[in-house]
Amino acid sequence: MSPSSLDTAEEMVHSCAPSVPAEDNPGVVLGTILGVLANQGRDKVTLITSPGIADFGSLARAIAGRIHRQRRQRIDPS
Numbered sequence: 297m298s299p300s301s302l303d304t305a306e307e308m309v310h311s312c313a314p315s316v317p318a319e320d321n322p323g324v325v326l327g328t329i330l331g332v333l334a335n336q337g338r339d340k341v342t343l344i345t346s347p348g349i350a351d352f353g354s355l356a357r358a359i360a361g362r363i364h365r366q367r368r369q370r371i372d373p374s
Contacts, residue, residue, distance in 0.1 A: 304348070 310316075312323035319325070330341065341360075345352050 308322070312321055318328075333341065343353055343356055
């Protein structure tokens with residue numbers, strides 16, 4: 297990981313802290329969007345990311361798979 301990647305990761309850790317209001321917290325916003333879509337019957341999601349966070353797709357895919365196995369709810373990242 298490059299120093300700039302570490303800086304970006306640290307920035308996201310702070311942005312997603314429990315003390316950050318929900319409307320300003322990117323983790324809460326993304327989770328809310330995915331949850332609302334799942335409740336509306338959507339079972340697939342496509343994430344288009346910038347090159348700087350291209351690895352996020354792999355993380356999202358892993359998280360979605362884990363949720364599916366634990367809760368028998370399905371959101372397939374593509």
